[in-house]
Amino acid sequence: MNTKQSNSHSTPSTFEGAQIRQGKASQCKTLMVQGTTSDAGKTTLVAGLCRVFADLQVKVAPFKPQNMALNSAVTPCGGEIGRAQALQAKAARLALDVDFNPILLKPNSDTGAQVIVHGKALMHRSSSNMEASEYQDYKKVAMQAVLSSHQRLTQQYDLVVVEGAGSPAEINLRKGDIANMGFAEAVDCPVLIIADIDKGGVFAQLVGTLMLLSQSEQDRVVGFVINRFRGDIKLLESGLTWLEERTNKPVLGVLPYLHGLDISSEDALVTQQALVEGTSTSSKVRIVVLVYPHMSNHTDFDALRHHEDIDCQFLFAKGSKDEINPEKIAIPACDLIILPGSKNVRGDLDFLRQRGWDDDIAKHLRYQGKVIGVCGGYQMLGALIADPEGLEGQPGVSEGLSYFAMNTVLESKKTLINVSGILELTDKKADISGYEIHAGVSTLNNSGAKLSHLITIAGEGQGLISDDGQIAGCYLHGLFDQPEALQLFMGWLGYDVKKAPSIEILEEQAIERVSKACQVHLDMVKIKQIVTEWYK
Structure with missing residues (x-):
């Protein structure tokens, strides 16, 4: 020995x-x-x-x-x-x-x-x-x-x-x-x-x-x-x-x-990143990521958690998702709420509503806070989510949060692609790259709402940002991994943060x-x- x-x-x-x-x-x-x-x-x-x-x-x-x-x-x-x-x-x-x-x-x-x-x-x-x-x-x-x-x-x-x-x-x-x-x-x-x-x-x-x-x-x-x-x-x-x-x-x-x-390890969220009472006094930017039962790709937020100017917290709900009256934990005051990806979008949307988080999001927006939806979270921001084949649970249609005039239909053929494009926010641009993994196909429902695209990929607009500039969403995983893109997002929130190493460098x-x-x-x-x- x-x-x-x-x-x-x-x-x-x-x-x-x-x-x-x-x-x-x-x-x-x-x-x-x-x-x-x-x-x-x-x-x-x-x-x-x-x-x-x-x-x-x-x-x-x-x-x-x-x-x-x-x-x-x-x-x-x-x-x-x-x-x-x-x-x-x-x-x-x-x-x-x-x-x-x-x-x-x-x-x-x-x-x-x-x-x-x-x-x-x-x-x-x-x-x-x-x-x-x-x-x-x-x-x-x-x-x-x-x-x-x-x-x-x-x-x-x-x-x-x-x-x-x-x-x-x-x-x-x-x-x-x-x-x-x-x-x-x-x-x-x-x-x-x-x-x-x-x-x-x-x-x-x-x-x-x-x-x-x-x-x-x-x-x-x-x-x-x-x-x-x-x-x-x-x-x-x-x-x-x-x-x-x-x-x-x-x-x-x-x-x-x-x-x-x-270091990446299956599905376990980094325990020290669980919600802590209060926020860091040394961080400029306060971000809350909502955690629902089938949250996917939490690694999307690693760059936020590692940045010294950002206090990024995962908000866990208490109690079983099956409880009729679960204990509510309100979304704390913050600059940005993130709705992450989900492997069961309609089920997780129900979970979000059961916790009263939909009301918290509305209040957050009234106080001029901002919201980003990623992949499944992006679908939740739309008007309707349909799963006619029961790909993620029981077949059916759910009403979304209706912040975007967008309908999503889940289809059996999955989108699996690595992409690069240009992020556009506050009249500024930054290179961005990541990957898409989703069964949903989202289309605008022509309600007349003014919406702009968040990202341009191969000359075509992708994702959406509301006309008032408060709500954004897209299918791209890895939104914050490039330092320049992260800085642009923080500028959208009104903060000038330091340029941090990329996730690629941190992983290495x-x-x-x-x-x-x-x-x-x-x-x-x-x-x-x-x-x-x-x-x-």
Whole structure:
């Protein structure tokens, strides 16, 4: 066992990247990372390993067989994958590929989800949505999609680093598993298990997880990684010794708690960004993002949260969405209210009204505040939202908030595209780019209301801004990611803010921090040795 925090573990310079390709006819190797719980650090560890190996000139690719997430990204071919895999692809210095995440489940109710296979929603049935029980039967088909993607990656790369989902010890989900040990057994790959010590009970997590696996599954667990450790490593060493003796598995490293690290991880909102009583006294701009049950792509607001001149808060409602009289939490005084995207627009619009947020928005506008709707939030600002095929829930039509003279119809063919254009606000312009993921087709209803386009893309107007300049909306995700566009939006609110680094730069810095932590605190030589020996 080696638990020292520096120098004891070899850095990438101590072994050549070519060594990872040793074995049977230079065959591609696969290493899987599974976790004892959700949010144990799987996404972060896979990203860190991808960057370490990429810097060693190893052709490495990320992979997640099945992802359940409402945060997604668009590939160059017009497919859809989880944003966590998009980040891992960036860590591996690769363009996005639908094979990195062959199965993506996008929940639109407590028991159902839209099923995305190889980047596209299922189209062989009346709806791409499935209930959980129905998807359980579909897993045999899904596994074939997973294995075909993995096979294509093994033909292109030297190493595939795989992220599991949740925990492999979920007894009720083990039958037909394609996300954890079911996949590992199918492709015969070694597995690392990571646990979060900051949650407490780390030894119980690791031992308990291991004991709930079959013997063949236990045999492919090649080591443990402990994540988010704070304090003196010497105080942990006796526990690590016990763990190794109890399980006969090595501890391959203890990653430190990286303060301030903000890296894409499935759907979990950054907890420290939850609504705080009062607002920051050091921030100029006050922004509130409404959180509803099926909120999607919360990463749209990362640039706002990171900006030192902006106090961006997520407003969570208390109580169940099914309660007749839920406790109301009023939208606090702010400069801007943002209605984010949604995977169930009509359901989330009902939720918004149940909380009385529609009245709060009206009051906010009377006091000259501003509102932006993004994707599903943009649709909510219109007059009507129709879902005739029941793509996001029960078929039907809902009345929107009616701030825009616009009707939206949800159609089975999804728009999936990366776009660039020109943002126009307050007689100023800025370059802007992002991506669109939506089933809705929105058209003006010719009511005579004066509306202008917010963005020009390929010579055509996109999105809307009200004639009084208070309300804006569009389908573009990533509105605030470019520094110049963010400054223009803040100027629209009446503030002159500093030009901050782009989200691309911030993501790159986060990846480098994780990569460095892996180099210093993991036994990378041992991990490389485990991978190469597994395939001899």
